[in-house]
Amino acid sequence: MIRPRMADVAARAGVSEKTVSNLLNGYPHISEATRHKVESAIAELGYRPNLGARNMGRGRTGFIAFAVPSLGNPHFAELAGRVIHAAKQHHWTVLIEETGGEETSEDELVRALPYVVDGVILHPESLTMTDIEERGRDTPIVLLGERGLERVADRVVADNISAAAEMTEHLLDTGRRRIATVGIRADAELQASRFRDEGVRRALERRGIDYPDELQIEIPDYSRASGAAAARALADLDPRPDAVLCFNAGVAAGMLSGLHELDIRVPRDLAVAGFDDVDEAEFMAPPLTTIAWDIEGIAESAVRLLAERYDDPSLPTRDVTVTHALRIRASTAASPGWA
The missing domain is CATH 3.40.50.2300 (Response regulator)
Structure with missing residues (x-):
């Protein structure tokens, strides 16, 4: 099956390739109607940006996403601070997202964020492993998870x-x-x-x-x-x-x-x-x-795995187990x- 191109998305949505590119790169001045048409075309065609081509064109975005169920949970709030500190060592700024642990929110996040970040650190609660494997094909994803789950992405795991x-x-x-x-x-x-x-x-x-x-x-x-x-x-x-x-x-x-x-x-x-x-x-x-x-160990391991995956997408999936x-x-x- 031929992988859909940006030109195919533009044709389906009835807009220019430049408009599609602007949306994928987070350009804010796009009407809701146009945004809806482009996002619908992306979903219908199953379009995913080519990460290697995108990087050659404009280099790293300088951003990663950290997505957790709720920052009202003090554990995740503390972990977010440690992730921010670890990401600075790799010259990344962290975008923090709350999913509420809901499947719809988690799915929307991993669909949309790859357009504007270099990778995602995700604590999933409702997405299945199949969902995560599909969404992570073009953008590095590191899971904060559990050893008992099927391994489809790099993970920092707890027993x-x-x-x-x-x-x-x-x-x-x-x-x-x-x-x-x-x-x-x-x-x-x-x-x-x-x-x-x-x-x-x-x-x-x-x-x-x-x-x-x-x-x-x-x-x-x-x-x-x-x-x-x-x-x-x-x-x-x-x-x-x-x-x-x-x-x-x-x-x-x-x-x-x-x-x-x-x-x-x-x-x-x-x-x-x-x-x-x-x-x-x-x-x-x-x-x-x-x-x-080991909160510091979780944060440092997750960011390190993401950086290594970004630099070499061909690496085998890896687990890092945190102590308690x-x-x-x-x-x-x-x-x-x-x-």
Whole structure:
């Protein structure tokens, strides 16, 4: 099949090649009607700019994109700062995009951004691996993902199953037996929470402990408000859990606030743990036990992989695995009288 050219797009849209070129290069003064016609033609023809030809014509754009579900998640906000710092070493400016973890937003982003950036660092939650493989054919994409997924692009990967199992073992070692989790989202395809849930399940199974559905709390998003709402849901259970593992630090912060309003004492009545050891975790009340990722290592590895892929598109796909550490703080201390 002959690859469509810019001239084909222009002919389909009824505009000049210069107009198509202007849109692809981010020229702002294009009417909405013209933009719609050109973008429709691009989608219909499956047109993708030739990265090598584009670079010979005008060199690097000097921009990369960093796309995450939400900067309201303190983990992603902190990671964004580290990515910006790492990108400066390669003379790149970072464009930051929020996808909301929604498939439509993620797909639109990886379709549009290749026209104006040298590459994309993406934390996908809803796109499938097939989607990502198709979108990444002409523009470097580095995924922030999970080792258990099919490898279709360079990735910085985490072992969320192992990390969640380690945290669950810690909670069990403090005497807790009825452990709840907060963070599953039924609408997401690739989210880390599914692997974290699996890690909890495996650790409990090794100890012969049940993990009933009522202890797996789904939430609509990873906000503090969702954490507070989950606290109220846990308080209504009979019997209540004696520990809860929140799948990110923002949800854990909301959980602590919600439990305080309900006069449920942490950790005496309920131990609380989380993921992503952001700066505020140490200053929560009480300080939060978390899984800490090597944030600097994630950022530096992602930017390095992107730079190497940009320089040599023929490289085989690669994985870089980030380390984690268990940070034990007061929120999971053993209650008096427990071994």
